[in-house]
Amino acid sequence: MNKIKSLDDLKKMRAQAQTGINVREKSIDPASRVQVKVAMATCGIASGAKEIMDFFIEQLDRRSVEAVVTQTGCMGYCYAEPTIEVTLPGQEPVVFGDVDKKRADQIIEMYIKTGELVDGIIPVNYRTIDK
Amino acid sequence: MSKYKMHLLVCGGTGCRASASDAIVENLKKELNNQGLDESVQVIMTGCFGFCEKGPIVKVVPDNTFYTEVKPSDAKDLVEEHIIKGRKVERLLYKDPVKKVTVSDEEGMSFYKKQLRIALRNCGFINPENIEEYIARDGYMAIGQILSENTPEEVIEIIKASGLRGRGGAGFPTGLKWQLTRQTKSDQKYVVCNADEGDPGAFMDRSILEGDPHSVLEAMAICGYSIGADTGLIYIRAEYPLAISRLLTAIGQAREFGLLGKNILGSGFDFDIELKYGAGAFVCGEETALIHSMEGKRGEPSLKPPFPSVEGYLKKPTNVNNVETLANIPAIILKGHKWFSSIGTEKSKGTKVFALAGKINNVGLIEVPMGTTLREVIYEIGGGIKDGKKFKAVQTGGPSGGCLTEAHLDVPIDYENLLAAGSMMGSGGMIIMDEDNCMVSIAKYFLDFSVEESCGKCSPCRIGNKRLYELLDRITQGKAEFDDLARLKNLSEVIKDTSLCGLGQSSPNPVLSTLQYFREEYEAHIIDHKCPAGECKALMVYSILEEHCVGCTACARACPVGAISGERKLVHSIDQSICIKCGACFDKCKFDAVLVQ
Numbered sequence: 163m164n165k166i167k168s169l170d171d172l173k174k175m176r177a178q179a180q181t182g183i184n185v186r187e188k189s190i191d192p193a194s195r196v197q198v199k200v201a202m203a204t205c206g207i208a209s210g211a212k213e214i215m216d217f218f219i220e221q222l223d224r225r226s227v228e229a230v231v232t233q234t235g236c237m238g239y240c241y242a243e244p245t246i247e248v249t250l251p252g253q254e255p256v257v258f259g260d261v262d263k264k265r266a267d268q269i270i271e272m273y274i275k276t277g278e279l280v281d282g283i284i285p286v287n288y289r290t291i292d293k
Numbered sequence: 294m295s296k297y298k299m300h301l302l303v304c305g306g307t308g309c310r311a312s313a314s315d316a317i318v319e320n321l322k323k324e325l326n327n328q329g330l331d332e333s334v335q336v337i338m339t340g341c342f343g344f345c346e347k348g349p350i351v352k353v354v355p356d357n358t359f360y361t362e363v364k365p366s367d368a369k370d371l372v373e374e375h376i377i378k379g380r381k382v383e384r385l386l387y388k389d390p391v392k393k394v395t396v397s398d399e400e401g402m403s404f405y406k407k408q409l410r411i412a413l414r415n416c417g418f419i420n421p422e423n424i425e426e427y428i429a430r431d432g433y434m435a436i437g438q439i440l441s442e443n444t445p446e447e448v449i450e451i452i453k454a455s456g457l458r459g460r461g462g463a464g465f466p467t468g469l470k471w472q473l474t475r476q477t478k479s480d481q482k483y484v485v486c487n488a489d490e491g492d493p494g495a496f497m498d499r500s501i502l503e504g505d506p507h508s509v510l511e512a513m514a515i516c517g518y519s520i521g522a523d524t525g526l527i528y529i530r531a532e533y534p535l536a537i538s539r540l541l542t543a544i545g546q547a548r549e550f551g552l553l554g555k556n557i558l559g560s561g562f563d564f565d566i567e568l569k570y571g572a573g574a575f576v577c578g579e580e581t582a583l584i585h586s587m588e589g590k591r592g593e594p595s596l597k598p599p600f601p602s603v604e605g606y607l608k609k610p611t612n613v614n615n616v617e618t619l620a621n622i623p624a625i626i627l628k629g630h631k632w633f634s635s636i637g638t639e640k641s642k643g644t645k646v647f648a649l650a651g652k653i654n655n656v657g658l659i660e661v662p663m664g665t666t667l668r669e670v671i672y673e674i675g676g677g678i679k680d681g682k683k684f685k686a687v688q689t690g691g692p693s694g695g696c697l698t699e700a701h702l703d704v705p706i707d708y709e710n711l712l713a714a715g716s717m718m719g720s721g722g723m724i725i726m727d728e729d730n731c732m733v734s735i736a737k738y739f740l741d742f743s744v745e746e747s748c749g750k751c752s753p754c755r756i757g758n759k760r761l762y763e764l765l766d767r768i769t770q771g772k773a774e775f776d777d778l779a780r781l782k783n784l785s786e787v788i789k790d791t792s793l794c795g796l797g798q799s800s801p802n803p804v805l806s807t808l809q810y811f812r813e814e815y816e817a818h819i820i821d822h823k824c825p826a827g828e829c830k831a832l833m834v835y836s837i838l839e840e841h842c843v844g845c846t847a848c849a850r851a852c853p854v855g856a857i858s859g860e861r862k863l864v865h866s867i868d869q870s871i872c873i874k875c876g877a878c879f880d881k882c883k884f885d886a887v888l889v890q
Contacts, residue, residue, distance in 0.1 A: 168558055169437040182426065207379075
């Protein structure tokens with residue numbers, strides 16, 4: 163290890179070290195970031211939800227989008243797996259169905275980056291006991 | 294971007310390690326390896342999460358799932374269910390004892406809701422044995438910033454303006470202490486970190502050193518720069534082996550990175566830190582006694598003045614700060630004194646860490662803004678009293694503090710308010726008592742501690758505390774007379790007024806405060822020979838209710854001293870002269886025939 167010889171060196175070191183704990187930092191205030199939840203129940207996994215989750219993690223990072231990608235349970239849209247729920251900061255969550263890599267790419271480029279809606283939205287019109 | 298898409302944070306504090314968190318880490322790694330996930334999921338051992346009641350804790354990020362009471366054998370389920378299938382392992386989630394619902398993250402837990410973590414900011418978040426994780430959290434940026442931008446005087450002004458006061462007990466303004474040490478001219482000065490945490494039930498300093506050692510090292514360097522010292526010493530008790538090993542690792546890494554040693558960050562400022570081990574004597578938390586102990590002398594206090602800021606370690610000016618105080622420093626430098634002084638009350642700024650212990654649901658370590666009320670701490674964060682019993686008192690400030698009652702529950706906690714109520718902040722131990730605790734016994738317990746820990750140098754403390762203890766013992770035995778209450782009070786005041794150091798000046802506090810708030814309990818012991826809480830064994834009488842006794846002989850067989858006599862199917866009786874009041878007969882009897890009075 164080379165010694166840190168100046169404040170600038172320290173700042174460089176910090177930038178490098180931050181990638182190591184990025185996953186943890188993101189968890190602190192998820193509401194301020196783009197949140198992508200991938201439904202990972204049996205049907206989702208069978209339809210390729212794991213690959214889609216990996217795709218989101220890798221691509222969002224590559225395209226420099228600050229996002230938290232997590233997995234969740236069955237959302238109930240078994241006819242449209244893999245399904246994902248995207249929450250932009252300060253907005254209501256939107257659910258997309260039949261997400262393959264092509265649609266995932268569209269979601270990132272259109273909805274996440276510009277807020278423009280794309281095909282595959284599943285309208286959520288049920289109520290939960292919280293409301 | 295790191296290759297890991299998920300982190301498993303496992304608590305590595307002393308408490309959780311005692312519950313096999315080492316093995317949890319090992320098993321998680323093994324399971325991940327078996328599933329071929331070791332490349333995408335990272336297991337990290339962190340410092341204390343504070344929620345010791347439900348340890349060991351495993352937290353999964355980024356989805357923020359908080360698992361409690363995890364056993365090494367749960368590793369398989371965590372990996373197969375949570376990580377592979379994406380389903381939370383319900384049985385390991387926290388269940389809110391009041392609302393009876395399962396909570397999966399800290400946001401939903403009342404234990405964390407009211408907390409504000411400054412001193413504990415990195416505990417339970419970073420790996421304390423990896424300096425890079427500390428650096429990623431702006432570690433060593435504060436020392437870097439002041440070395441390039443501020444004069445020592447400016448740093449002292451920042452600390453003064455922040456309103457930070459000593460977290461070890463007395464609450465002396467930290468910036469002023471630094472200024473006094475800076476003003477003394479000398480060829481050599483020292484920065485001392487007081488890690489001799491001695492209050493029964495307090496473990497915040499240990500947790501900070503175990504969970505975030507670099508924050509203390511960085512703060513010591515900042516202090517060294519401000520007062521003009523190139524040497525730091527950490528006085529730590531040898532009975533904190535994990536804290537010592539993490540500190541040594543941290544010091545080694547900081548030296549390797551050039552953040553301790555000569556010419557730090559090319560500024561020309563030199564600073565290095567060594568450890569000094571103490572034998573775990575309570576009095577060595579007092580700064581003059583601590584300094585004598587570091588010099589290899591007896592750990593006895595000496596008269597102040599001269600204060601250590603003028604004549605301390607090896608007769609050189611020495612600045613002594615407590616661990617928690619130091620842990621606040623880097624945050625104050627980076628976020629500014631205005632930010633810090635905006636938190637807390639008028640005279641007590643920032644936050645305070647408390648160790649919750651005793652009859653409370655959520656035993657653990659918490660950090661709240663000054664001015665939070667005892668009620669919020671005990672009922673909201675602490676989750677209320679165990680087993681639905683009634684709250685009786687809370688002891689703050691350890692053996693030097695006092696007991697506060699229900700009437701004080703809405704007092705905002707700060708240095709002044711606690712003193713005014715007859716207790717003190719101390720290092721932040723909080724022992725919660727319920728209706729089953731006898732207040733005379735509590736006072737006796739703390740006195741016993743002070744008698745043990747008195748160094749013996751001055752007679753008020755050495756002899757006076759012993760006599761106080763004997764008086765209390767007589768009361769719990771039911772052998773005291775009414776005038777003993779006046780003697781207790783009088784003797785307590787003499788000890789307070791005439792003792793040499795803080796130990797004797799505060800050791801009668803538990804007696805005085807219980808006498809003030811629970812006088813009727815003392816009187817019940819003396820006049821009625823009864824212990825209302827039913828804790829003082831000598832005052833209990835076990836007898837057999839003739840109408841309930843069926844003569845099963847169970848009690849006679851359970852009695853360890855043969856005090857119970859009686860034939861089969863006939864009524865038994867207890868010989869009071871032999872009975873040792875162990876309660877074995879009471880526990881054994883199935884017919885409620887043993888009466889306790």
